[in-house]
Amino acid sequence: xIQMTQSPSTLSASVxxxxxxxxxxxxxxxxxxxxxxxxxxxxPNLLIYKESTxxxxxxxxxxxxxxxxxxxxxxxxxxxxxxxxxxxxxxxSFLYTFGQGxxxxxx
Amino acid sequence: EVQLVExxxxxxxxxxxxxxxxxxxxxxFSCCTMNWVRQAPGKGLEWVxxxxxxxxxxxxxxxxxxxxxxxxxxxxxxLYLQMNSLKAxxxxxxxxxxxxxxxxxxxxGTTVTVSS
Numbered sequence: 001x002i003q004m005t006q007s008p009s010t011l012s013a014s015v016x017x018x019x020x021x022x023x024x025x026x027x028x029x030x031x032x033x034x035x036x037x038x039x040x041x042x043x044p045n046l047l048i049y050k051e052s053t054x055x056x057x058x059x060x061x062x063x064x065x066x067x068x069x070x071x072x073x074x075x076x077x078x079x080x081x082x083x084x085x086x087x088x089x090x091x092x093s094f095l096y097t098f099g100q101g102x103x104x105x106x107x
Numbered sequence: 108e109v110q111l112v113e114x115x116x117x118x119x120x121x122x123x124x125x126x127x128x129x130x131x132x133x134x135x136f137s138c139c140t141m142n143w144v145r146q147a148p149g150k151g152l153e154w155v156x157x158x159x160x161x162x163x164x165x166x167x168x169x170x171x172x173x174x175x176x177x178x179x180x181x182x183x184x185x186l187y188l189q190m191n192s193l194k195a196x197x198x199x200x201x202x203x204x205x206x207x208x209x210x211x212x213x214x215x216g217t218t219v220t221v222s223s
Contacts, residue, residue, distance in 0.1 A: 001169075034209035034210065036152075036210070038152075043202055043213035043214065043215055043216055044152065044202075044210075044213060045213070046208065046209055046210060046211045049208045049209035049211070050208075050209075053208070055208060055211065087151065087152055089152075089154075089209065089210065091206070091209055091210075094157055094164070094166040095154070095166060095168070096142070096154040096157065096210075097154060098151060098152040098153065098154065099151075100151050101151040101152070
């Protein structure tokens with residue numbers, strides 16, 4: 001099975017900051033990488049798929065990068081609505097796996 | 108746009124069974140691989156199971172293999188998860204999810220609690 005490791009587990013930041021979350025795969029997954037945002041009590045919401053393609057309606061301050069085994073999610077200028085938990089996910093193989101999550105909290 | 112609504116969650120004792128359902132409304136359901144993802148209280152997301160569009164292939168996480176069975180009825184726009192021999196570790200919110208552009212459409216979730 002492909003393992004996904006996210007870092008950091010928790011990230012403290014302020015409104016307006018630029019932040020980056022990293023996700024590493026245990027083997028190459030090409031560009032089959034997605035990022036999700038989840039707020040408390042809600043279902044996750046797809047932000048980015050195919051490593052860097054923004055889902056419709058997602059603000060342009062979100063961007064994805066990387067390839068192979070190392071990927072990043074960057075938020076260019078944090079807004080109050082962005083404080084949430086973020087997950088990466090590989091969908092290269094049918095045994096889909098998620099990272100353990102990164103909680104983005106207000107400093 | 109597809110909307111997904113799960114049902115069937117509840118409180119059961121260890122060893123008992125439960126069947127979850129997911130009803131899809133809106134545009135085409137039969138196009139896509141469908142999935143179940145769960146989230147234990149205070150924990151992260153765990154992929155549970157997938158079923159391809161024509162039910163040709165089903166896949167399971169090791170943690171549920173042999174106990175859970177996924178199925179779908181495209182004529183009824185419905186997805187199911189039969190859960191047998193439930194354990195306390197199966198306690199979670201279970202989400203029904205469409206595989207379009209990655210996991211692009213999620214239901215609101217249904218809660219399963221396994222406790223004596």
